[in-house]
Amino acid sequence: MNSMKSIAIIVFHSLTFISMIIADIILKKKHNKSVTGDMDIKAIPRSIIWLPVLATLSWLYLIVHSIWYAINPLILDYLLPIKVLRSDTFSIIGIIILVNGLVIFHTSQIQLGRSYGVLLQEKQKLITGGLYRMSRNPLYFGGNLGYWGIFLLIPSWSYVIALVIMLTNNHFRILQEERHLLKIYKDEYQEYKERVGRYFIWF
Numbered sequence: 001m002n003s004m005k006s007i008a009i010i011v012f013h014s015l016t017f018i019s020m021i022i023a024d025i026i027l028k029k030k031h032n033k034s035v036t037g038d039m040d041i042k043a044i045p046r047s048i049i050w051l052p053v054l055a056t057l058s059w060l061y062l063i064v065h066s067i068w069y070a071i072n073p074l075i076l077d078y079l080l081p082i083k084v085l086r087s088d089t090f091s092i093i094g095i096i097i098l099v100n101g102l103v104i105f106h107t108s109q110i111q112l113g114r115s116y117g118v119l120l121q122e123k124q125k126l127i128t129g130g131l132y133r134m135s136r137n138p139l140y141f142g143g144n145l146g147y148w149g150i151f152l153l154i155p156s157w158s159y160v161i162a163l164v165i166m167l168t169n170n171h172f173r174i175l176q177e178e179r180h181l182l183k184i185y186k187d188e189y190q191e192y193k194e195r196v197g198r199y200f201i202w203f
Helices: 002-031 050-071 073-078 088-115 138-153 157-185 187-195
Strands: none
Touching: 002 050, 002 073, 002 088, 002 138, 050 073, 050 138, 050 157, 088 138, 138 157, 157 187
């Protein structure tokens, strides 16, 4: 089971990174600029300016933690393991969640097409079909789902703390992106917001 978990973890990180890099390179050639974008630091309230910094460190920890485990499973014993979740049953559930998250992530990335990179200044077509009929942010939803799947594969308090910090930061990113999209698409996006949940259907 350890080898299966290690393979699932490495595949998740590898495919996620590769797809993001390829998409960025392709769109950069079309628009002569990087389009994946980051949070606008100036738009972040000073009271929470520490959050994106801490979230970046947490994201790096999630990657190092999971890949380190894939190389040496015994390391989990030193990272505040949650022993009640360390079973083959939870590992299988984790792999299922991870795979579903990966499929959702890549499918939504493909469906975005040229609109990938919501912080683009020029107006692109507002994507509301496919997975975007059930979620306004399936890319985030799929990625987050994958990280929760990894958590079930390597359950530790250190991992879940870092994950919660990263997800909190992602939520602020989504709120900022929604404000940006509302400025661009106005009533069209407002109607879409009222019809489709931020993460999944009604939520």
